Amino acid sequence: MSPSRSQGKLYVVGIGPGGVDYLTKKAEKVLLGSEYVIGNGAYIDQISGILKNTKIIRSGMGGEVERAKKAVELSKEHIVSIISGGDANIYGMAGIVLEVAEKEEDIDIEVISGVTAISAAASLLGAPLVNDFAVVSLSDLLTPIAIIERRLNCAAEGDFVIAIYNPKSKNRKKNFGKSIEILRKYRSAETPVGIVRNATRKGETVIATTLGKIMDHNEDINMSTVVLIGNSESRLWKSRIITPRGYQKKYDY
Amino acid sequence: MSPSRSQGKLYVVGIGPGGVDYLTKKAEKVLLGSEYVIGNGAYIDQISGILKNTKIIRSGMGGEVERAKKAVELSKEHIVSIISGGDANIYGMAGIVLEVAEKEEDIDIEVISGVTAISAAASLLGAPLVNDFAVVSLSDLLTPIAIIERRLNCAAEGDFVIAIYNPKSKNRKKNFGKSIEILRKYRSAETPVGIVRNATRKGETVIATTLGKIMDHNEDINMSTVVLIGNSESRLWKSRIITPRGYQKKYDY
Structure with missing residues (x-):
């Protein structure tokens, strides 16, 4: 056995947003070459078919620190993958x-x-x-609410398209409602908004609406939802949202 | 032939940052099922091995509008994939x-x-x-420089980690130097900075340095580089950068 093999290795693997369809070949190769795969049960379910x-090793949501410690410990002697939904x-x-490894x-x-x-x-x-x-997460478990609100203000002022993660738990x-009020100070009621729940997974729903009407969809928004707020140039097109890159200003088409 | 088949279909496919290793299974399936694949030559080269x-249809860099028009036209009768590097x-x-399709x-x-x-x-x-x-692109081809600078100011003020795209052409x-000066108004010289060129591709280079020393690496930065600027809590660890999520404040480990 080579020294590097006997010392083990730890991979932290992004498995994509849902199902094996969005797994990369690289991630698949790493998972198939691992002795242990550790992850939250829901993410393990996404990929267990190929293992x-x-x-x-399944672990509960919220047990991130224990899970990381376990993975680091095992990786001293084994090839270990700890998985992460998305990136x-x-x-x-x-x-x-x-x-933990530090x-x-x-x-x-x-x-x-x-x-x-x-x-x-x-x-x-x-x-x-x-x-x-x-990109702003509304979760105040690990970030003070004052910092979250400051970031929403700054992102809105900079006319960034804004992706909201963890809108509710x-x-x-x-x-969430308070955050929308902050954004409304900077952006019109007509600003396009996308609400995507369970993207590329079972139970996927996609709603294209506006900042003025978003609270009509309040019940559709949960911890598995990403909310995208357009910038000042975004527009609705059928059930979709287009944020122009600026080509139209430059090219005649 | 079914009506939908005879009407054709257009896929816009993100092929990942480099090589087929970072292609998803979904993207691969779509590309293999397409009659035409259209893209910039460099991106075609990344995936041509599986086609x-x-x-x-290869197209030059900068010909995005013509390429999109061609793809839309062909998709009226054919299954067409137009590819995009990354997402x-x-x-x-x-x-x-x-x-164009609008x-x-x-x-x-x-x-x-x-x-x-x-x-x-x-x-x-x-x-x-x-x-x-x-995420801010420094390209002023399609976005006025005043808006770019406003966004850098807002992102820095919000203590966001900042990813700079297209730092130079x-x-x-x-x-680029002007942008770093803007960020220096908000962040210390010790702020960790990552400079990654050709990520996951041939010629990949990775540098972890600080905002104070970034201009020492000015020559390493080109249009194939992504620059990541840490927030006020980011730290260097060996040749890496860690931005704490906040666990350490909450958990004792």
Whole structure:
């Protein structure tokens, strides 16, 4: 056995927004070559169909720190993949895994990028995200609400397209409405808004509406929803949203 | 032949940041089922190895409008894929394709998301992008420089991690330095910065440095580079960047 093999390796793998269809070949190769695959049960379910002789460790939602510690510990002697829904970075597991590994000596870590839920939601809406954008999570578990609101103000002032992550959770339903009020100070009621739930997964729903009417869809928004707010130039087209890149100003077509 | 088949279909396909390794299974399936695949030559080269009986139409960089028109026209009678490096939305082809299709009747379009270069760059740096972030392109071809600078100011003020796209081009080298000066007004010289060129492709280079030292690497930055600027909590760890999600404040580990 080579020294590197006996020392093990830890992969943090973005598995994409849903199902094996959005897995990359790279991610598949890494998962199939792993002795252990660790992840939240819902994400394990997305990929378990392709795993053959792999030991699977399911963990509950919210157990991120314990999961990361377990993965780091196992990776000292084994080839281990810890999986992340969507991309490994964007609100994914890469952060906590590196934070845990930072306290250890010489953990061999490789992060494998995946398709983020933001891209998946944008594709289902057409072309809302082809210009500069900002991404804000409304979860106040790990970020103070004052910082979240400051970011919403700054993103709106900069005329960024805004992707809202974690708009609500089981125990946090109120700051979504407050966030929309903040955005309404900067953007008109006609601003296109996309609401995408379970993008590319079972139960997928896609709604294209406006900032003025978004609260009519309040009940459709939960923790599996990404909300995209257009910039000042975005427009609705049939059931889709187009944010012009600026070509029309430059080219005659 | 079914009516939908005889009417053709247009896919806008994100092929990921480089090589077939980062292609999703969904994208591969769509490309293999297409009669025509249209794209910029460099992106065609990334995937041409998997294409068998497909007619390939190569187009030059900068010919986006003509390429989109050609794809829309062909899709009236054929199954056509127009490809986009990275994701189809994020500075990708979905926008111009939908803008062209908007002027036609009933073009059947589906957008397929892919791994964006931002995620690929972030993964190579470890975990710089696990908290709220903003993405700004420095290209002033389609966006006035005043808007670009306003966005940099807003993103910096909001303490977003900032991903800079198109930091330079052959004919535009100066506004990168100006942009760094803007960010320096808000962030310390010690702020971690990642410079990733040709992420997951041939000639890949990854540099982790600081905002104070970034201009020492000015020559390494070109149009194939993504620059990631950490937020006020980001830190360098070995050759990597970690942006804490906030777990450490909440959990004792």
